Amino acid sequence: MTAPALATAALDETAVALPVQEPARVARDSRPLRLITCGSVDDGKSTLIGRLLWDTKAVKEDQAASLQRDSKGKQNDLGLPDFALLLDGLQAEREQGITIDVAYRYFSTDKRSFIVADTPGHEQYTRNMATGASTADLAVLLVDARVGLLEQTRRHATIATLMGIRQFVLAVNKIDLTNYDRSRFEQISHEFKELALSLGVRQVTAIPVSALKGENVVYDGRAAMPWYEGPTLIEVLELATTRSAQTVGFRLPVQRVSRPGESFRGYQGTVAGGSVKPGDSVVILPSGMVANVTKIVTFDLVRNAAVAGDAVTLVFDRQVDVSRGDMIVAIDSQPMTGLAFDAQLVALQAEGIQPGKRYWLKSGSRRQRVQVQPINQLDLQSGKWNHADELPMNAIGKVHLAFDEQAIFDAYEQNRTTGAFILIDPDTNNTVAGGMITAKRATLGGIHAEDSRVILSLPADLADQLMATEIFSSRREDAEVRRVTAARAIEIIDTIDE
Amino acid sequence: MPHTHPETELHNPQSTKPPLDPHLKALENEAIHIFREVAAEFERPVMLYSIGKDSSVLLHLARKAFYPGRVPFPLLHVDTGWKFREMIAFRDEMVEKYDLDLVAHTNPRGASENVTPFTHGSALYTDIMKTEALRQALDAGQYDAAFGGARRDEEASRAKERIYSFRTPDHRWDPRNQRPELWNVYNGMIRKGESVRAFPLSNWTEVDIWRYIQAEEIPIVPLYFAKKRPIVERDGMMILAEDPRLELLPGETKREEVIRFRTLGCFPLTGAIRSHATTLDDIISELETATVSERQGRAIDRDQAGSMEKKKREGYF
Known part of the structure; x- marks a missing residue:
């Protein structure tokens, strides 16, 4: 979108100036992009979102008028209303002047529609950020150009990464207050790219922005920043990809069994990964029974395929015992089943997560009892995992999960639906944690039992390669590593054999 | 089994509609998922049916979600007695056409105390004939889940509403103490007397509603x-x-x-x-x-x- 003339026209007005209307929009042909915005009030987050809503005409005249009424002269120096009031929906927030929860905003351009999870930047609200990030495809991190990266920038980036977000936009806001200092912008974006890389995120776009003046948000800021040749924020959002981490095989968590009459029996659910077509052989977990799909039924179409995201009804070629909570999966690419798993989770309530307490775990349509053993807690300042026996509210921790009955998961990295779960406190029925499966734990008996250990002696270079792998680093804290000479290693191992 | 199939669809001979665009399809899929989840998790769901355009979309999605079965819960219409005549006629036509169970409730205080929008003012009238009437109807039906057509883009306080919105036994909503809602994993655990309002259209905007009505040829x-x-x-x-x-x-x-x-x-x-x-x-x-x-x-x-x-x-x- 380029219409700098419109942007400047709006700035010249002293009263509420509404952007000029554009011709009717045509049908969009891509899926809505879900994004989360991270930053604090001081970074101008509300102004940025307000600007996005304003310049994409998501705000209507009567809303602007009541904004004007409520802001009682609290206009900014461009004569625009206080955007924060648009966003802070709840009275409690208006009174305190802070955002306290997750709010969802909607806007669209000719090319795409967007859902923004607007979450607060204060440290104590990690839980809200985790909630907003759980469904997001992309994170917009906001910093003040005069201040640069903060401790909270690292925190937000870390949480977003943990929740599976792999696309970052860094909005270097208030660039106007640095006199559009190019070297300042480049220094901040360089630091941020280093930070993102350290978290394993490669898709990073940094943009110099003035949310207040509307530069490089929806309209470009070329007039003020001729040196910046990159995209505007909206251009990046229009081209971003929706999450497609569902690389594993077909998954359909069964929500309900449909039996409207004797002649029809269908299994209803939303495809959580892969695809299916009539004739495919599938396995029903946890029973392990096999069936063939004969029909994919929807209201107006008999489909010849269903892909991730589709809400469908499957019909099989034979009578099998399937109930809510079961998972229908590809025969050649099955999820993990077992009684013990490793996971990371975010503690969401004041009670925290207590060791050994039995919770309800819900994943997809499956709910079962679980015992949770906290192992580590992430120190968001240093990025290090420290030993922990319990997890207080807002903590991010690694835990062991122990089930009474077979559980079915993919790793969250592989599937953001079948790898995600919530914990429910049976005493309060409240949602107390959001979790992500990292791996299945071995539950072998005898000498292979869970608390047994294996001592390996390896050449240093091989050990270094091994320790750099995902699987090793995800359980780094479980391993004891000592570096010794080859002679000493033989000596030690010989003692074991004696 | 290969993992990629072109998403080609075989049209039902009765249907002449082109497939939905991916944006509306994603919204539809999400709503159907919510309908099925609530219907499976709760004992006595009900759908609040206001006869408006959002309710029309909600009803259409409910029919889609449970096809080829019937809609497995009743529709509840809180009738203030002051609805447009054409609305009531339309409601009865829908119930007949789609084989639906309808519960219509009017607060008896409307008649006994002659509560009207003219005599009591819009605020008190709405409180008695809508809010109080809804509470009466929900209590009478002992419903533990009620679908509503609210959208988050409608009004500022709704922007923070959950998809499963928890209500106390006296139907109150505590905006400061809402359950966190992550991914599409919904917590439907409640005690007796408590209930949940479920909003399958949370992520729809007004334009989406109209474009969907058009694409799906939904009667309004x-x-x-x-x-x-x-x-x-x-x-x-x-x-x-x-x-x-x-x-x-x-x-x-x-x-x-x-x-x-x-x-x-x-x-x-x-x-x-x-x-x-x-x-x-x-x-x-x-x-x-x-x-x-x-x-x-x-x-x-x-x-x-x-x-x-x-x-x-x-x-x-």
């Missing part, structure tokens, strides 16, 4: 389309003047105007807009250049700042 109340109708101007709103109970005040005159309604509530409290939109195409293009929000025609929203939030805390939809 004719009042949404422009036509010459009798109106009277009151408190800055154009009110439909066809019901004999509407008494003209001194200085008011009835006249005919080409109008339509952007939202439908109780006729004395719902303002019409001047419009020549007689087709869905007209409505959508009107909407895409509209400069006012849809609830602008609703008197009850303007009672005071934060008025919707207050109503919601007390158990309003």
